[in-house]
Amino acid sequence: MQELLIISGKGGTGKTSITAGFAALARNIVIADCDVDAANLHMLLRPVTYHTEGFIGSQKAEIDPHKCTNCRTCEEHCRFDAIKILNAHSVVIAMACEGCGVCRLVCPEGAVTLEDHMSGHLFLSDTRYGPLVHARLGIAEENSGKLVAKVRENARLIAETQDSDYIIIDGPPGTGCPVISSSSGVDLALIVTEPTVAGLHDLKRVHRLIDHFAVPAMVCINKWDLDKEYAEEIETYCRHHKIELAGRIPFDRGVVSALAKGLPAVDYEIAGAPQLAGAGHAIQHVWQAVLHRLSSLSA
Amino acid sequence: MLITIASGKGGTGKTTIAVNLALIIKEMLPVMLLDCDVEEPNAHLFLQPSFTQHRGVFTTVPKVDETKCDGCGRCSSFCAYGAIAIVEKQPIIFPELCHSCGGCSLVCPTEAITEIPRKIGSVETGAGKGIQITKGSLAIGSPLAPVVVNAVRDTAPANHRGRVVIIDASPGTSCSVVAAVQNTDFCLLVTEPTPFGLHDLALAVELATKLQLPYGVVINRSGLGDSGVYDYCSEARIPILMEIPFDTRYASCYAKGGLLVEAFPDLKEQFHNLWDRIRDRLASDKPPYAWG
Numbered sequence: 001m002q003e004l005l006i007i008s009g010k011g012g013t014g015k016t017s018i019t020a021g022f023a024a025l026a027r028n029i030v031i032a033d034c035d036v037d038a039a040n041l042h043m044l045l046r047p048v049t050y051h052t053e054g055f056i057g058s059q060k061a062e063i064d065p066h067k068c069t070n071c072r073t074c075e076e077h078c079r080f081d082a083i084k085i086l087n088a089h090s091v092v093i094a095m096a097c098e099g100c101g102v103c104r105l106v107c108p109e110g111a112v113t114l115e116d117h118m119s120g121h122l123f124l125s126d127t128r129y130g131p132l133v134h135a136r137l138g139i140a141e142e143n144s145g146k147l148v149a150k151v152r153e154n155a156r157l158i159a160e161t162q163d164s165d166y167i168i169i170d171g172p173p174g175t176g177c178p179v180i181s182s183s184s185g186v187d188l189a190l191i192v193t194e195p196t197v198a199g200l201h202d203l204k205r206v207h208r209l210i211d212h213f214a215v216p217a218m219v220c221i222n223k224w225d226l227d228k229e230y231a232e233e234i235e236t237y238c239r240h241h242k243i244e245l246a247g248r249i250p251f252d253r254g255v256v257s258a259l260a261k262g263l264p265a266v267d268y269e270i271a272g273a274p275q276l277a278g279a280g281h282a283i284q285h286v287w288q289a290v291l292h293r294l295s296s297l298s299a
Numbered sequence: 300m301l302i303t304i305a306s307g308k309g310g311t312g313k314t315t316i317a318v319n320l321a322l323i324i325k326e327m328l329p330v331m332l333l334d335c336d337v338e339e340p341n342a343h344l345f346l347q348p349s350f351t352q353h354r355g356v357f358t359t360v361p362k363v364d365e366t367k368c369d370g371c372g373r374c375s376s377f378c379a380y381g382a383i384a385i386v387e388k389q390p391i392i393f394p395e396l397c398h399s400c401g402g403c404s405l406v407c408p409t410e411a412i413t414e415i416p417r418k419i420g421s422v423e424t425g426a427g428k429g430i431q432i433t434k435g436s437l438a439i440g441s442p443l444a445p446v447v448v449n450a451v452r453d454t455a456p457a458n459h460r461g462r463v464v465i466i467d468a469s470p471g472t473s474c475s476v477v478a479a480v481q482n483t484d485f486c487l488l489v490t491e492p493t494p495f496g497l498h499d500l501a502l503a504v505e506l507a508t509k510l511q512l513p514y515g516v517v518i519n520r521s522g523l524g525d526s527g528v529y530d531y532c533s534e535a536r537i538p539i540l541m542e543i544p545f546d547t548r549y550a551s552c553y554a555k556g557g558l559l560v561e562a563f564p565d566l567k568e569q570f571h572n573l574w575d576r577i578r579d580r581l582a583s584d585k586p587p588y589a590w591g
Contacts, residue, residue: 012308040499080400173310175339176444180395197341206339212440213440256493256523260525
């Protein structure tokens with residue numbers, strides 16, 4: 001079983017549309033949506049969820065007002081500015097608390113407890129392409145990396161039970177904590193970029209991250225014909241850094257039309273829309289290139 | 300005045316709105332732009348500033364004096380983040396997991412733990428096109444984006460009366476976005492008229508509501524998708540403050556790092572209108588985030 005991560009650095013380059021395309025083309029897979037902060041893959045895969053569970057991301061401190069003598073020792077030691085005086089009592093600002101437990105440690109009255117904090121949900125679902133593990137981090141919550149790890153752990157369990165060939169992971173944008181958690185130990189990362197000054201800049205950063213974790217990478221240029229000069233510059237960068245180009249996908253309004261119907265672009269094309277000669281076809285080529293690389297990596 | 304540019308979904312045009320709006324406001328008021336998308340900062344690509352100051356952003360991580368450590372393991376069992384493991388009575392530190400709470404040095408009975416600085420990113424300040432800009436970059440491999448976001452925000456003067464500070468946030472709704480958005484005066488939510496755009500706009504609206512911030516919506520690439528975003532905004536009575544139509548000329552200008560307000564006079568006027576509408580919203584005496 002191999003794990004493929006689809007990642008981009010810059011947001012909005014087309015990760016989810018491409019992941020959904022792969023899901024439609026592949027056989028014997030498990031799909032994992034690790035963009036837990038703004039998950040979208042379910043809108044194309046239309047899952048039927050059979051299991052939902054709460055995600056305890058951290059603990060939060062609570063102060064018992066009957067035991068608290070307002071000595072403010074906790075406030076002095078809190079590095080997160082999470083304890084404030086409200087109506088002459090020390091209270092915890094839940095959004096700022098990181099659950100470290102220092103306040104409980106230093107409280108001379110034993111007035112502080114740490115309570116489990118539910119910061120999101122994890123879903124196990126079935127789709128017409130295979131099992132999907134996805135999640136939803138609550139608004140303004142932290143520890144997205146931990147929830148990503150949980151999504152991947154569940155995807156691996158299902159893949160092992162079903163003897164799947166691949167886990168296809170839709171990654172989050174950026175280079176921070178959820179991206180790091182999505183990248184660790186995957187077999188291959190496909191970086192989806194776009195031919196813009198920002199696309200190239202962000203590709204370089206995310207490639208450095210992937211390289212830092214010694215994960216093999218491929219690049220695919222989405223909407224490549226929107227600026228062929230920048231597309232060429234990206235290809236030059238890839239050649240210099242010995243990153244294999246998985247392919248180019250043309251800009252295609254049909255991708256948005258397919259999305260409006262809740263279909264991956266490849267399926268929409270198969271469903272016979274003549275105006276869609278572009279993106280869906282190109283995604284098939286990219287998938288073949290990715291499969292080829294995966295098989296050479298496992299050899 | 301502090302204005303944040305946010306969006307649930309990535310790639311909707313936050314940076315485009317931030318830099319072009321800054322250029323318009325600059326004609327009337329001093330403007331500062333804070334690039335708080337520290338995982339992938341991009342605003343400098345458009346404003347081409349010369350950065351004159353550069354400084355590191357640091358957190359603290361524990362360092363164990365092995366001559367004092369007796370391997371009792373209290374630090375490891377205290378740490379809520381799994382940043383200290385004890386293997387054969389020897390502590391091993393995982394600095395990237397540490398939240399710098401200081402608990403390990405407090406629980407250590409032999410005073411073997413001190414805290415040392417660890418670089419997790421950098422902040423650069425400078426000016427480009429008459430706009431003061433601060434760019435934050437999270438070090439590659441470091442997960443602690445909110446700490447760098449706060450360092451970027453600290454470069455703005457505490458008293459911003461008479462000037463406008465524009466904050467370019469990262470996509471999503473998690474802790475690093477909260478760090479960029481909280482305690483600002485107005486939130487511009489940039490979206491695109493697609494089902495993904497709509498889904499993530501609803502998340503961004505939830506965030507702005509939770510933080511009790513007044514907000515309005517900018518629809519980028521209008522004409523490309525469907526009517527979902529419009530129906531949602533009209534039903535929830537959320538004002539659409541500007542629309543930028545999808546146009547390959549705009550896409551190509553953006554691709555090359557160009558500025559819409561310099562290249563397209565009609566868009567320049569649109570951005571002027573956007574600024575007027577933001578000021579109108581803020582001047583009205585309605586309670587925050589109630590638009591009705």
